[in-house]
Every structure is written in C-alpha cells, then in structure tokens.
Amino acid sequence: MALASPDKFVQWFRAAAPYIHAFRGRTFVIAFGGEAISEGRFVGINHDLNLLAALGVRLVVVHGARAQIDAKLKDLGHRTRYVQGLRVTDDVTLTVAKEASGRLRVEIEALLSMGLPGSPMAGADIRVSSGNFVTAKPIGILDGVDLQHTGEVRKIDVAAMRDRLNFGELVLLSPLGYSATGEIFNVALENIAEAAAVALGAEKLIFMMDRPGATNARGGLLRELTPLQARKLLARKDTTLDGDAKFYLPCAVRACEQGVKRAHLISRHAEGALLQELFTHQGVGTMIAPDPVEKLRDAKINDIGGILRLIEPLEADGTLVKRSRDLLEMEVGRFAVLDHDGMIIGCAALYPFSEERAAELACLVVHPEFRGRDAGERLLEAMEQRARRQRLKKLFVLTTRAEHWFVEHGFAEVSVDELPAQKRDMYNYQRRSVVLIKRL
Numbered sequence: 001m002a003l004a005s006p007d008k009f010v011q012w013f014r015a016a017a018p019y020i021h022a023f024r025g026r027t028f029v030i031a032f033g034g035e036a037i038s039e040g041r042f043v044g045i046n047h048d049l050n051l052l053a054a055l056g057v058r059l060v061v062v063h064g065a066r067a068q069i070d071a072k073l074k075d076l077g078h079r080t081r082y083v084q085g086l087r088v089t090d091d092v093t094l095t096v097a098k099e100a101s102g103r104l105r106v107e108i109e110a111l112l113s114m115g116l117p118g119s120p121m122a123g124a125d126i127r128v129s130s131g132n133f134v135t136a137k138p139i140g141i142l143d144g145v146d147l148q149h150t151g152e153v154r155k156i157d158v159a160a161m162r163d164r165l166n167f168g169e170l171v172l173l174s175p176l177g178y179s180a181t182g183e184i185f186n187v188a189l190e191n192i193a194e195a196a197a198v199a200l201g202a203e204k205l206i207f208m209m210d211r212p213g214a215t216n217a218r219g220g221l222l223r224e225l226t227p228l229q230a231r232k233l234l235a236r237k238d239t240t241l242d243g244d245a246k247f248y249l250p251c252a253v254r255a256c257e258q259g260v261k262r263a264h265l266i267s268r269h270a271e272g273a274l275l276q277e278l279f280t281h282q283g284v285g286t287m288i289a290p291d292p293v294e295k296l297r298d299a300k301i302n303d304i305g306g307i308l309r310l311i312e313p314l315e316a317d318g319t320l321v322k323r324s325r326d327l328l329e330m331e332v333g334r335f336a337v338l339d340h341d342g343m344i345i346g347c348a349a350l351y352p353f354s355e356e357r358a359a360e361l362a363c364l365v366v367h368p369e370f371r372g373r374d375a376g377e378r379l380l381e382a383m384e385q386r387a388r389r390q391r392l393k394k395l396f397v398l399t400t401r402a403e404h405w406f407v408e409h410g411f412a413e414v415s416v417d418e419l420p421a422q423k424r425d426m427y428n429y430q431r432r433s434v435v436l437i438k439r440l
C-alpha cells in the first residue's frame, strides 16, 4: 500500500507514541453485534485488534448474534416476541441462539488466527480464550410475560479472565451465560460487555455500532458526554437516539459510573474507526468520561516519564535546558501537569526566590498536538496563582523561542541584571536567553 506522504506518516506515528505508552497493559472491552461479521467488517476490526494486542493492550471481545438469530428465525417462520426491547427466548429461539453463537465464535476465532505474510496479520500470535466466564440468571417475568431463556449476567469469573489475560490471551465472550443448574441463557451482548468491563475495572469499554455515535436533538454527533449528560439525553422525549445507541449508551453510562474510565460508541462501518478513536485526540465517535478529560494538577512522581517524553524533543533542539531524570525526581514538586486522559500533554514549573519575592517560571511546554487551544495559558495561570499564594510579586522567565508568546501574556523584556542574584550568577551568556518579567 502506497502512503500518501511519508512526512505525514512519520508525524502521525510519532504523535501516537503517548497513546501507546498510556495503553500498554490496560484492559479494553470491545463489543459489536453479529452484523459486524455478516457485513464482512470483522476483517478490518481484526487488523486493529491485532495491532492493539501487539501494543500490549489486554483485550476482551464480546460479540452479539441478534442479526443471525433473526435471520434464522425468519427462515424457520418462527415469530419472535419482544417485551421492553428484550427478546422472549423460547426453546426454538434458544436452539437458534446456541447455533448462531457457536458459529460466530468459530468464525471469529478463525479470523483471529490469520497470519498471512504480507497482510496486516503477518506474524500475529493471538491466542483466543473462550469459556464459561459468564454466569447468568433468568430475567423472569416482565409485564406479565415470561422471558423464558432470556437471561442477564449474575456474575463474571474475573479471576479466570484475568488469568487468561495475564497469559497474553484474548478473551472472547459470546452472548450466552450459564447457570449453576447447567441451564443456558440468551444474554444481550451489551449486558455482558458492561458487566465484564466493570468486573475487570477496564480502562475502556468500546461499543462498535450502526451509527457514528450518540447524537443531539438536531442529529449532530456528540463527541464527549459525562454520565450525567448522557442520562439527560436518554431521558429526553424528543431523543434522536436510535438503533444500537439506545441499547449501548445506558450500559456505557452505568459502566462509567461503576469505575470504567472511558466508554466509547463508534461506528462499525468506518474503516479503522477503532484506531482513529483511540489514537487521535479528537476521536471519531462519542466518548463517555466520568470526569473532565483534561485536568490541570500538581505533578506526581509517576508523571516523570510523561514529563520527560514531553520535554526531551525540546531539549534535543535546544529550546529547553537539559534536565535529568534524577533532577526531575527531586524537583517534581515544583511542576504542574496537564493530564489529558492519562497522557501528560503539558507541564510547567515554578522555582521561587523568596528573598527577592520572585519566582522563575520554567519548562512551560505543551505537546505539539495540543497547542493553540489555551493549554499554555492555563498552565501559566496556574503558575501565577501558585506564585501569588506564596505572596511573590514577580514572575520571570528565560526563553529563546517563545518571547512573543510571553509578551502577549503580560511579560516584558528586562536586562539580566533584574534577575535574582543567584539566578543572575548562573545566567548562561551563550544561550542568550531573553529575560522577561511579569509583575503579579
């Protein structure tokens, strides 16, 4: 395959590095209906799963079988009854559900086993584990109707699933559950996906569906929702939520309310939607996140890796003075970071000179992908507040490349003599940094 532009490729691949670091060792639960298989979309999804597995993501895949069950029941001329959107699974339907799930599982396992040289699956080594991880119970009687073999999750065997994931295996779950009495229940895929994600404390629960995501009343795609906003959307009488989103969004919300960090609703039709949603900051679908995606907070010792990744390219091109990991470990308390979904996308540090009632603002950096969205300004404001809390009167900065940015943010150039004595003595005349001061 010819790449449109090698430069773009290099740029894109480098930009993906922080996500790769952030995702390694995390658990993602990825769920899709049986249509993904019948429409031939699974080959593309499979390539993306393979890539995620290669990057060290722990994968749980949940497939549905509604489309296959419907088609078979139609062939048999068997009528299906629904109560509150749930299928009544009678004996015939259960037999069809078992057949459909068995067939789909085998087909998915076969596709995950592909490894043709020259294909995106070359060298793939995905071992699939499927089994009795889901215990179900009958839903019982709804609106006076017995749902028979339609069940819901009672328990997930987390320990067994963790064992498989620890061995580097992909866990594949079908929309069936077993009871302690040996019965089989037909369970909605979204119920299984939600329960598995919550039980495993998954980083992400991803639903691949028929639409690009959740939409507002005008049909526009909603890119980010808190669980509260999503609940309001679900409660609206004029909601435009239809298709899969009606079933998946409530599960995504409940999962986030029970500890899953992020839930995503994305299209199963768009090629590479999974990668675009996961490896670009704007994404392509709807993300449900319990807390604001971007947080400005004090840096912790665990952030040092992220800070280093952010500042090293700027140290290499001379924009910043080199700081070693040891130095950063000692000085981490002076840093604030901007955390975007677990990824450090900005940092700044404050070095007070109490005698002169001044402080140096240093190491103000925003990840290139996130520049021009006021992140720099937010970090500067946070550092100014910190300095004010310490009753300091002026903030100075030494810069070789961002003079205009600081001037536009209230700084003015001064001579080196205005620096606190200790800093002045260490001033590096070769770097010829511009000294700027802002009075607080």
Ligand SMILES: CC(C)(COP(=O)(O)OP(=O)(O)OC[C@H]1O[C@@H](n2cnc3c(N)ncnc32)[C@H](O)[C@@H]1OP(=O)(O)O)[C@@H](O)C(=O)NCCC(=O)NCCS
Residues within 6 Å of the ligand: 314, 319, 361, 362, 363, 364, 365, 366, 367, 370, 371, 372, 373, 374, 375, 376, 377, 378, 398, 399, 400, 401, 402, 403, 404, 405
């Ligand atoms: C300087 C920096 C922190 C700004 O971050 P940011 O999040 O893009 O800043 P904001 O979104 O608040 O401001 C963006 C505006 O500043 C401008 N800007 C960004 N860097 C600039 C620079 N070096 N010189 C002049 N203007 C700059 C942008 O063009 C944009 O202007 P616009 O809104 O008119 O288009 C970021 O560019 C950076 O990390 N630079 C490299 C590190 C550095 O030089 N740090 C300073 C020394 S400690």
